[in-house]
Amino acid sequence: MSYDTNTSRAETSAHTRGVTLWLTGLSGAGKSTLARAVARELAERGRRVEVLDGDDVRQHLSKGLGFSRADRDTNIRRIGYVARLLSRNGVDVISAAISPYRDVRDELRAQIPGFVEVYVKASLDTCVARDVKGLYRRALAGEIPNFTGVSDPYEEPLAPHLVIDTERETVAESTARVVQYLAERFPLAFPLAEPARE
């Protein structure tokens, strides 16, 4: 009955569809930083882009949900729903939520055309050392239950489209690799700059 469940025009046209870059990784691995850098780069290429940041989405779509597996999966599916609405209307979406569970990531990967799974990788030691938000210190002191990597599992992707090692690459290098990947997989949407003619 719902119009929304029909195939929209955008569903049928590769030209007008956006991609969904799904960043997954530990807290502190660098997902939000990479998301913002890639978003800027894509916007400069004339793309419409939305970053769905984990904290922001929790605030707007998932207040009241906790950090049990079921609640985390529900949160991730909601981001997936919004990503589907945006991407089928030509907007590129960059999700920057931990999304620790493989099953729900695979579910979205199968459901969303133009889905790109990006493993934003840094060791737990590195993330603890960075401790950007001061959360690891509190989690290790037992003050935060269900903290991914400390008291809750993180299931690494088995076959991500891209692995971004934020311990070895600069943000600029990672961004360039993401754009390079998009240009190769979606050449119509992301043409590489043509070399100057002599």
Added chain:
Amino acid sequence: MSYDTNTSRAETSAHTRGVTLWLTGLSGAGKSTLARAVARELAERGRRVEVLDGDDVRQHLSKGLGFSRADRDTNIRRIGYVARLLSRNGVDVISAAISPYRDVRDELRAQIPGFVEVYVKASLDTCVARDVKGLYRRALAGEIPNFTGVSDPYEEPLAPHLVIDTERETVAESTARVVQYLAERFPLAFPLAEPARE
């Protein structure tokens, strides 16, 4: 910190922004029917359109929420969040949720540029007589608590942009009136067909 909270390019350009048609009214008043008809009409004019239907959104974004005033308001704010994301990227959004409370409607009206409040109006008697989903019969039998119009309030809009009286108009007439309104308020986005030259 979130990229999403920044002003996007779309925020600054009236040309690339979508409108948000916010239909409000009793269950059975005709919101979903009108939403689909207007969506078809706008799509034929080359617009990108998404219908956010009440039932569909409850399923994807608000499972677990009930029908208390607080839960209804949370549901409506979530639809508003998605409408904001879509409309600032040039997608027209048609919300078809009851949205019975004035305060939260006014909140969204103030927050979302291009917001159009459409009161889809039919008397309770008419809605009960139609009883499209068989819900009024059950609500009147006391089987469904918190049912808008029966055991829960519906606060009519005091100053809607448009009132669509579905007892007196056909769907085609209502659709034409909505499009006419859009053409007058947003002439760049919704140009009226030019009269043929002699």
